[in-house]
Amino acid sequence: MENTKKVDMTVDIAGIRLKNPVMTSSGTCGYGRDYLDIWSPAELGAIMVKAVSIEPRNGNPPPRIAEIPSGVLNSIGLQNPGVRHFIETDLPWLKSIGATVIVNVVGYTADDYAACVELLDETDADMIELNISCPNVAGKPIGADAKATETLTNQIRNITKKPIIIKLSPNVTSITEIALAAEAGGADAVSLINCPMGMRININTRKPMLANITGGMSGPAVFPLALRMVWQTANAVNISVIGGGGIVKWEDAVEMMMAGADAVFIGAGLFYDPASPLKVIEGLEKYCCDNNLSNVNMITDSLITDR
Amino acid sequence: MENTKKVDMTVDIAGIRLKNPVMTSSGTCGYGRDYLDIWSPAELGAIMVKAVSIEPRNGNPPPRIAEIPSGVLNSIGLQNPGVRHFIETDLPWLKSIGATVIVNVVGYTADDYAACVELLDETDADMIELNISCPNVAGKPIGADAKATETLTNQIRNITKKPIIIKLSPNVTSITEIALAAEAGGADAVSLINCPMGMRININTRKPMLANITGGMSGPAVFPLALRMVWQTANAVNISVIGGGGIVKWEDAVEMMMAGADAVFIGAGLFYDPASPLKVIEGLEKYCCDNNLSNVNMITDSLITDR
């Protein structure tokens, strides 16, 4: 039964060849240093670093974390030291150790995004991920509107030749509408899902569990929602799809790829099992061996939908 | 510490006085007979019966059920014997035992809804709940569009004087926009949430776990999402709000009411604990006693949002 053929674990995302299809998702792995005792960003397909904005941000007041059934609610609110700090300190280090770096960018306005990307365009960051879907900041996110998504994507497309990934919000009526708008705007890939917006109340204090009242849901609770949206999106667009939301173990990653993801990201799963990225990479490789797949990308779209 | 004052458990929903604020939700309690060994519909604030349509429906092929972390995925697809059968057999029985009956109505077209409601208007059904949010039927549901929601509500408003509840879909960009449209159309109440749309794949067979591919999520996994939407909706509309999604125990019901629900419904929680409606009613009463609330409706809006 042992299959010793070597599996090709590389995948092409937005035209870039990655070591493997497993990433850690923005906001759950900092800038790559915090889990170093367990895994190095260089072992991943790519690291999606915590959102950076043109100016540093404080984020929301604490408490920022609450537990939910099979998941976690967060209201970080994009605390970050600013893109310049990232470019000076973290990015050179990440590149020096051999990581593929996807920079998650956020802004209040289109110009904010543009300013960030202009600075990043001068660096050796590998890809830009536009976070237009954070549930933890005031106002309607750009990612809730197709036209705004297309316009922003297009504006950024004109600034950089680096691959652009649009991070999609699940808090929308039609995920495919927004994904198609991103594609039309010139995106090279979409990543999804960001966090569905949720809330919890402490019935003893009668206060919301988060100071910001609402927050973003992640973890296994959102997995079926994410899987559905990835499936719909992969069926709608021709660009790369990076799928995640609730992935904890390799079986989840296989499901996500079968639904149509070209690569996957792990976020809150790190909190449960910090070693999950390595275990998922191993598990995918073993799955391919066991099923005689020579390349991990053969899992993508292997779903059988006729009964 | 014992407080022996009697708690007034009645609540007014859409102008109707209910025994208590606890309902069982449409599709999870049939037409009220299946849990009779455990509870009677007459013990509830109201029973929301399984959707009825003008003609009988087969629903979707099996398998229709899959488990998800802290929840369940279903793709029933509105199987029902038709509104006439309901009016002849189940409704008279439900009324004879003293139940308050909310009839969940579904249609392919506005005329379908109208035809059902015309028949129900002649009966002693207590309220009509328009299900414009089922995730398990083809096409974009009416509940995904504010204008369509208002138009339908208005059309039905002109047919019946019975209270109209609009059952809202969580699969929308803005829940308040749809809730306000329902209110503008003349609804007396909104109920939410219906099921977020999800999916699961069996990685051994490489097939979706549901024959219908996608299905609706319910159970504790959706609770934080439901709570957030109920909170937003209750802050937006002036009509009654019936809140549910993931309620299993009385503490969940307290949270839901604190978020702004005037009454709550239990759906998938029945699968876990068939006696949950009785336990939730008891728990709410005890909570009121312990907190010196003379009326259960004092829980609604008791949330403290300033820190």
Next chain:
Amino acid sequence: MLDITAKVIENRLLSEKGRIYSLTLDSPELSKDCLPGQFYEIKVGGLDSRFLLRRPFSVAFCDDKTVTIRYNVVGAGTEWMSGITPGQMLDVLGPLGRGWPVDKTKKTLLVGGSTGIFSVLGAASHLGDKSRAVLGFRSCDLVNSVEDFKAFGVPVSIITEDGSSGRKGLVTELVKEELDKNEYDTVFICGSTLMMKSVAELLKDYDVDCYVSIEERMACGVGACMGCVVKIKADNEQGWEYKRACAEGPVFNAAEVIW
């Protein structure tokens, strides 16, 4: 239908390799009304469990005070069950559904495949030597409960796919041989859909009544959710309707099932 918490008095491993267990509950209430072919919905997982759904299991047999179910460890819920220790309390809903049309005046052939044998074991416990069982397994590791059939006075033939125990082959072969004896009035079948379908197909050539017990994915288990439907012939325009395995079934007349 009862919704009770019952004490486990035994959770015994029957087959090491097959990971098959026999679980006995101390509950006169549950055993009182329980008919063969009916099932229970058991709450699995601890207080902090992510399982919302209960798990359905057929009654294997009862006495005055106890109910026994038997289960194969196939997933996370049954994995949890395998760790149950005597004295532990379990939330049980049931008995549920409609069981076998057991009739001691009729000579009945019991056909079971893998975990389907537990449902027909329930019938065996009532029919005794008015019945005979043919049981199919994948391999000898999975063979179990044969002594229990015999203890109820029921003769048993075994067939395994790999021939590692009893004859080698599929259960349909044994069924055909038995039927050719022209002794049987009724056949009860529980096993994989494929097996039940092929046996039912075979039976079209014989003048016997045939019943099958169908396992569908369930949510409520009591008839409330329409989750567990099976396509059944009906006297309507389209010629069929979806019936609930948990309420109108799990036992259906094989002639009415649309496979």
Next chain:
Amino acid sequence: MLDITAKVIENRLLSEKGRIYSLTLDSPELSKDCLPGQFYEIKVGGLDSRFLLRRPFSVAFCDDKTVTIRYNVVGAGTEWMSGITPGQMLDVLGPLGRGWPVDKTKKTLLVGGSTGIFSVLGAASHLGDKSRAVLGFRSCDLVNSVEDFKAFGVPVSIITEDGSSGRKGLVTELVKEELDKNEYDTVFICGSTLMMKSVAELLKDYDVDCYVSIEERMACGVGACMGCVVKIKADNEQGWEYKRACAEGPVFNAAEVIW
């Protein structure tokens, strides 16, 4: 920081009414680098658990081969922990964060309130008779671990809110009396935010260094998620910044905390 599975060798009830337990892990690896005031993130719940987040617990004390934490049952996760039996394996991440600036040349006052006593117990185990502890509890039912402080050579004073054990009153009173002795160089405090804030307030009038250990809700526990921030004075325009309790803390210089 280690990510390991360690064997539990003891899970002992310390206070029946208070439901306080002492849990000891057999793990030379974990104990090797562990400093007082640091903490571990422990995976709670079984395989089928709905808990995504690990639970943070301060190291109470270590020896060459073992690490002990102590915990109060307050919710579903600690409820599960109370059922742990010796021999069971636990997934543990740590040691994490920055602990107490323990310095044996300095006379240190240890101030603990309810479960905050476990973090200062860690300091006590290193400081011995260079320190003294004042511990506050709600009532006598909750008093625990006093013998352990004493075993490390640390004198202990107790105060309870209802006077049911030791003096009646709030811990601040005892702290004031001790400080008025003018013996202390440093004060370490761990307890409720209210208690830490009021002690820190009091200390402004004294010439002592003061450190507090702040428990914030955590997700990652390792500095990656920005979930656990505390408002800390900073040399920037706004005069403050959010620092991570799990990485820059949980121990902060009290003078820098903006309560």
